[in-house]
Amino acid sequence: MQYTITAAIFFALCSNIARCGPLIVRQSNPPTLQDIADAQSQWASDTSKVSQFLSAAESLNPGDLVSQAATALANEKDELNHKAVLDNQFVFVSNPDENVQQANNVLVDQGTFMIVVNGLQALVDNGANMPPSNVSAAIQSINTDRCSLVLPSIDTYFQASGNLLNNGITLLANRPNNCL
DSSP states (O other), rough: OOHHHHHHHHHHHSSSSSHHHHTTTTTOOOOOHHHHHHHHHHHHHHHHHHHHHHHHHGSHHHHHHHHHHHHHHHHHHHHHHHHHHHHHTTSSSSOOOOOOHHHHIIIIIHHHHHHOOOOOOOHHHHGGGHHHHHHHHHHHHHHHHIIIHHHHHHHHHHHHHHHTTTOOOOOOOOOOOOOO
């Protein structure tokens, strides 16, 4: 009975998967340095692909807009896999990195990551029928939070990873050319 009640409470509290995703993917073993390097690199790649889409979206025809928005959405969602690896090193540990904890708060608790996901999903669902002015407004809306909150938070994860890897490489999340 205890398990049933605990599970019911967990699922009720976690109806927003973005808030609970990191809880589900916690690993018992810490990631290796190679895991961290791979997560950082792959997250940077996904972020760059989303930024490239947001830079070009306003110039795309409706069919390409929807197709490329779907690809950007898949990349955006894939970022959570790489974030989870880094969370297991910097957040879900006995001595968490305070800067990464704050970045996690911005991305997850404040819901800024989901704002980007929802904006991309709206372009996938409705982009084919949007007039150019609405496409521009949608891109602006996504970039408002992504440029000022999401990407700087990702930079914080990359900085912590770079410090741990001590490889002399400092990655920054690629910005779209239309960041405000």
